[in-house]
Amino acid sequence: MKRLGLTETASCQCGAEEQTPFHIMQNCLNLEEARQTYWPTETSFKDKLWGSKEDLRRTVQFAAASRLHV
Numbered sequence: 001m002k003r004l005g006l007t008e009t010a011s012c013q014c015g016a017e018e019q020t021p022f023h024i025m026q027n028c029l030n031l032e033e034a035r036q037t038y039w040p041t042e043t044s045f046k047d048k049l050w051g052s053k054e055d056l057r058r059t060v061q062f063a064a065a066s067r068l069h070v
């Protein structure tokens with residue numbers, strides 16, 4: 001894992017214990033900027049995954065952007 005450049009644990013680079021989808025989308029400090037860009041208003045985790053077509057479009061864009069930071 002380490003040789004492949006992957007982290008040893010599932011903890012997040014921001015220091016959180018678990019890098020879960022919920023954490024990435026709602027809590028991760030490292031992704032705060034990207035989150036503000038795609039969701040300037042508070043959006044629930046549920047809406048991000050099962051919301052309108054517009055919500056889902058933002059989720060896809062956020063996922064693409066966050067991969068650059070993670």
Ligand SMILES: [Zn+2]
Pocket residue numbers: 012013014015016023024027028029030
């Ligand atoms: Zn994090």
